[in-house]
Amino acid sequence: QKEVEQNSGPLSVPEGAIASLNCTYSDRGSQSFFWYRQYSGKSPELIMFIYSNGDKEDGRFTAQLNKASQYVSLLIRDSQPSDSATYLCAVNPLPSGGYNKLIFGAGTRLAVHP
Amino acid sequence: ETGVTQSPTHLIKTRGQQVTLRCSSQSGHNTVSWYQQALGQGPQFIFQYYREEENGRGNFPPRFSGLQFPNYSSELNVNALELDDSALYLCASSQTRDRGKETQYFGPGTRLLVL
Numbered sequence: 001q002k003e004v005e006q007n008s009g010p011l012s013v014p015e016g017a018i019a020s021l022n023c024t025y026s027d028r029g030s031q032s033f034f035w036y037r038q039y040s041g042k043s044p045e046l047i048m049f050i051y052s053n054g055d056k057e058d059g060r061f062t063a064q065l066n067k068a069s070q071y072v073s074l075l076i077r078d079s080q081p082s083d084s085a086t087y088l089c090a091v092n093p094l095p096s097g098g099y100n101k102l103i104f105g106a107g108t109r110l111a112v113h114p
Numbered sequence: 115e116t117g118v119t120q121s122p123t124h125l126i127k128t129r130g131q132q133v134t135l136r137c138s139s140q141s142g143h144n145t146v147s148w149y150q151q152a153l154g155q156g157p158q159f160i161f162q163y164y165r166e167e168e169n170g171r172g173n174f175p176p177r178f179s180g181l182q183f184p185n186y187s188s189e190l191n192v193n194a195l196e197l198d199d200s201a202l203y204l205c206a207s208s209q210t211r212d213r214g215k216e217t218q219y220f221g222p223g224t225r226l227l228v229l
Contacts, residue, residue, distance in 0.1 A: 004156070032215050043204055043223040044157065045116075051215060088156050092216070099170030100208075100216045101147065104156030 003027060004091050006105035013112055019076040021108050023089030026070065033065055033072045034090040034102065037083075044088055048074065079112045086110070116140055118207045118221035126227045127195050135190040135224045137205030145169070146188040147218060148180060149204040157204055163188050164210055192226075200228045 005024050013019045021035075032051050036044035048063040050056045050072065056063045062075040072091075076083055086107040092100050117140035127133050139146050145164045149157035159172035163182035177193040186207075192199055202225050206218035 034217070036220075043202070043220045046217065046219060049217055090156075099162050099164070100210070101159040101162060101170055101172065102149075102157070102206075102218060103159070104149075106154070106156045 003093075003103045004089055004105040006087075006089050006108045008106060009109040010111045011108055013079050013110070015079060015081060015112055015114050017079050017112075019079045019083065019110055019112070021074040021076075021087050021089075021110065023072045023074075023105055024070055025072070025089075025091045025103075027091065027093040027103075028067075028070060030067075030070075030091045030093045032092040033063070034092075035061075035063060035072075035074045036088040036090060038086045038088055038107065040085075047087075076110075079110075081112050081114055084110055084112050116207070116219040116221065118205060118219055120203075120205050120221040120224050122224060123222065124225045124227075126229065128229050129195055129197060131195050131228075132191065132193045133195060133226060135192075135203050135205075135226075137188045137190070137207075137221055139186045139188070139205075139207035140219055143207040143209045143219075144186050145208045145210045145216070146182055146186065147206040147208070148188070148190045149206065149220075150174075151202040151204055151223075153201075160190070195228045197228050200226060202226075 050063040090102040147162040148160040161171040
């Protein structure tokens with residue numbers, strides 16, 4: 001079983017719609033969760049982070065975390081063509097040896113069409 | 115822009131050669147992590163440096179090594195390059211404060227091609 005799983009997509013949504021991106025993780029002790037956006041040929045850019053169960057909103061983005069179900073999602077409201085990118089879910093598992101690392105999913109490709 | 119810089123941006127090497135990649139962390143950050151991202155995959159953790167020492171390592175062989183300098187900048191060295199080492203190498207900068215809540219910011223990456 002992969003540690004962090006995402007649907008590879010592409011997820012195609014019309015402009016102005018809500019895009020819903022999902023991620024599951026295997027380490028129940030994971031402490032923090034991140035969403036990065038990666039445009040083709042570029043490096044990952046931090047969008048959101050969430051530590052506690054529930055929702056966290058930042059502008060058009062909402063991150064949702066359910067630790068009991070080991071599930072984290074990202075909602076993008078009023079999707080724009082400029083949101084078209086690969087979205088990477090990253091999990092910081094329970095620190096071992098006193099360091100933090102990120103475990104990434106393979107990413108979900110989002111395509112927003114006009 | 116995150117303030118994390120990497121050099122060079124692109125590099126072409128042949129099998130068996132050695133390569134050194136460089137990273138300058140964001141101002142105020144004391145920790146550097148290195149990741150390898152193969153095409154179509156998510157980044158994979160190579161190792162992390164904190165206080166000039168390797169603080170943790172992923173599933174990479176010893177020919178991947180690194181350094182961190184007093185100004186928190188870092189180098190990634192790869193010896194005996196293999197074709198599979200072709201990837202985007204990402205440096206991430208962070209401030210180690212709260213365990214488990216550290217946020218990592220990525221540099222632009224170095225794209226390495228091994229022929």
